Structures are given as structure tokens and as C-alpha cells.
Amino acid sequence: MTALRIEQWRAWAPGLDSPQAWQAWAQAPAIVPDRQEQPECASLPAMQRRRLSRLARMTMEVASPLCADDEQLPFVFASRHGETTRTFSLLGEVADEQPLSPTQFGLSVHNSIAGQWSILRGQRGESVAIAGEADTFEHAMLEAAAMLAAGASSVLAVVAEEMPPPAYTPWIDDVPFSYALALRVGNVDAFADESSDWQLRLNRHDGGDERCPWPHALDFLRALHTRAHSLEHVWKTRRWNWQRTR
């Protein structure tokens, strides 16, 4: 059993960029149209912003408000599919026997966004970049819990997925629209006002396919808003059980 506190959250998706918009979405979840919109990230100087992919901008947008300027927070970046747009463009260049863009190449690796977060925000602590399956969100939370257990007072965890290029459609079916969720995760024993405490349990699942209709991160965000007491996410042989304790 893993216990954690959600101290703060921020989320972004096309057209969903305020707490009110997410509250409305949580009451009536629906697929929002994804027209390649991306956060402005206007707080970053233009020279620093220019290399950020859409996925990176989404990550910066949700993570930035949860980390004070004078604060160092361990960072978890989680994405099942990662920089599909960059990767697809690189593969196109390979197929055309064109030289690869050094920038695209260097920033296509899975931990590049964690690296950019570190550089742009002067974060010198540890960071991890993980890619799980459809339950990447739960794995990210386990990672954050491990960092807390190792002594961190809070951890910043971001789950971000971008709608992949259409060529991937036959294989990627769990990204209804681009989204990013940042959670500032803390220990449950500390005093806090506007937070919620959760217990996460993993059990074996032997039954049939019971996929959650929404990405787990967004379903959890929905539960935060509707003040649901529990939720369950099943993927393959894993049954993740979330219980709200406060």
C-alpha cells in the first residue's frame, strides 16, 4: 500500500486551461477537439522557449506554477508515448536519406523534457523519465512515492501525452487528445489545508478487459474534482485501487 498526498495540481489540454474548465470537464467528460494548440509559455524568454516541443510546452505550463522559484523539487516525467511528433519527423528524414537535425535528435530522447525543465528552472535535483503502459500514471505515482520514501518532502510529477501523428493511429489508441497533468505530491503525515490524501494498492487482475474509458491521469483528475472516494484502473494483469482517505 502506498499513501500519498496531492498537495496541488495543474492540468492542460486544448481549450482546458483553467480550474473552472477542468471542473466542467470533470462533471461531463468528453473528447475535446485537438487542433494542435499549445501553451504560450509566455513566462519563459523567447530564446529559451524556441526549442520546446508541444509536449515540452505542455509540461512546462503545468509544472511551473507548482514549483516556487527558490525551491528544488525532485521531478518525475511520465509519458507512455513521448515525443512522437519529433520521432516521426526524424524517421521521415532517415527514410529520405536526409541528414538528421541535431536539435530534433538531441531532444527526441525520453528524458529530454526533464532535462529542459532542469535547465529552464535551475532545478539541480534528481529527475526520472518513465514510460509505462496505459497505467503509466500509476507507475509515475509509485516513482513519486519512492522519492518521498527516500526523504523528499514533496515531488513534482507530470504525466503528459501528445496526440501522435496520424500514422500512429493504428497502434496508439489511448490518447483521445493531448493533455498534461502535474501533481505536487507530498507525505500524508504533514499538516495541510487544501489537499487530498490517497492510498494506492496494486492487486492482480485475472478477469477480462476492463479498460478505463479515459487516460488514468485524467480519470484521477476527474475524481479529484468530483470528490470520488475511490477509483479503480485495470490494465492487463494489474488492478490499481485508489482510496481517498482525506
Added chain:
Amino acid sequence: MNTPDTAVGREALEHEIARLIIDTLNLEHLTPTDIPAEQPLFGDGLGLDSVDALELALALQKQYGIRIESDVKDARRHFATIATLAAFVESQRAACAD
């Protein structure tokens, strides 16, 4: 000697290279006239870095079909400003035309 024609040609080339830099390096906040031909591109000037240098070399090779040898000292000289880049592109084109 610069005849009026080559001066105009040089200016057009400098403008073209400025555009190439902006497009290649995603300097969406700038227009070609924002980058004076004599302004240092790296470090304290425009603020480009070593990854930009690689990216820019690739773009110049693609656009002008020129080879950029990996002689560091020479490359640093050619990549100093838009004016030196324009001179470099012209000399490479002349060399190819010979």
C-alpha cells in the same frame, strides 16, 4: 571592388541568411531586420549556442549545397555574423562555379 549590383546581391543574401537563421532556429520573435549583419550571432550577441551552430551548418549545406569542413577555427570565423556567413556562402559558391 563592390559594384552596386554585388552590393545589392550581398544585401539580399544577408537578408536570406537572416531568414534562414530565424526559420531554422525557431526565433519566432524576430524578423530578419532585427538581426544586424554585423551583430555577433553567438554568445553575447544574438545568443545562439553550439547546438544552433550544428543546426545552422546543416541548414546552410541544405540550402546552398556547400560543404562546411569541420575545421573549428575556420568555422568559428565564418559563423561569427550574418555578414561573415554571407561572405562565406559567396566564396563557396564561387569555388563551386570554378
